[in-house]
Amino acid sequence: MVAVHxxxxxxxxxxxxxxPGTYGSVTLADVEERLKARAAAAGVDLTFRQTNFEGELVTHIQQAGLAGAGIVINAxxxxxxxxxxxxxxxxxxALAIELHVSNVHAREEFRHHSYMAPVCVGVICGFGAAGYDLAFDAIVPLLQKRAAAKSAA
Incomplete structure (x- = not known):
């Protein structure tokens, strides 16, 4: 079973x-419930976390990566x-996808640069809370492919 954090x-x-004009009216709890249902249907182990602390986010990334889980990260x-x-x-x-609810490239100049993008397999931005679904749908087959390659080796 693949895992996504x-x-x-x-x-x-x-x-x-x-x-809400920028980020929409969908709550993080709404997103989590929706992804839990998607994960259950796909047979994927899902961990969903939020923190306001940088060091804690680093720890979550390390835990996920060391466990071989894929990461969808909205930092x-x-x-x-x-x-x-x-x-x-x-x-x-870590196999990671960078995610943003808003289109960061249509916003302030300082939001146009990402330190994470060069070490992520992809970036999704500007699709509102639906971006979480897009990221989940993108990372699961990548994880399955990676797991199959490891099994064959």
């Missing part, structure tokens, strides 16, 4: 109430500032 950074706990503002998060993804050779 959905990791959320600072202020994602406010999803649904924080700037929030840490995307644009954290070398530590980038290094955690790279350090455990």
């Amino acid at each position: 959905v990791l959320n950074g600072p202020n994602l706990n406010l999803l649904g109430t924080r700037e 929030g503002a840490y995307t644009h500032t954290s070398v530590a998060i980038r290094d955690a993804i790279k350090g455990v050779d």
Whole structure:
């Protein structure tokens, strides 16, 4: 069974109430329930976490990567500032997808740079909370392919 860890950074706990014009009205709890149903249907082990603390997010990344789980990460503002998060993804050779609810490239200039993108297999942004579903659907077959390759080796 493949495992996916959905990791959320600072202020994602406010999803649904924080700037709904930018981030929408779907809450993080709504996203979690939707992904739990998708994971159960796909036979995927799902872990869903949110933290406002950079070090805790680094620990979650390390745990997921060392366990061989795929990562869907919405690091929030840490995307644009954290070398530590980038290094955690790279350090455990995690299969990760960077996710943003809003289109960061249509926003302030400082949001256009991501420290994580170069160490992720892909980036999804601008599709609202549906981006979580897109990321889940993208990472599961990649994990299955990786698991099959390891079994064959």
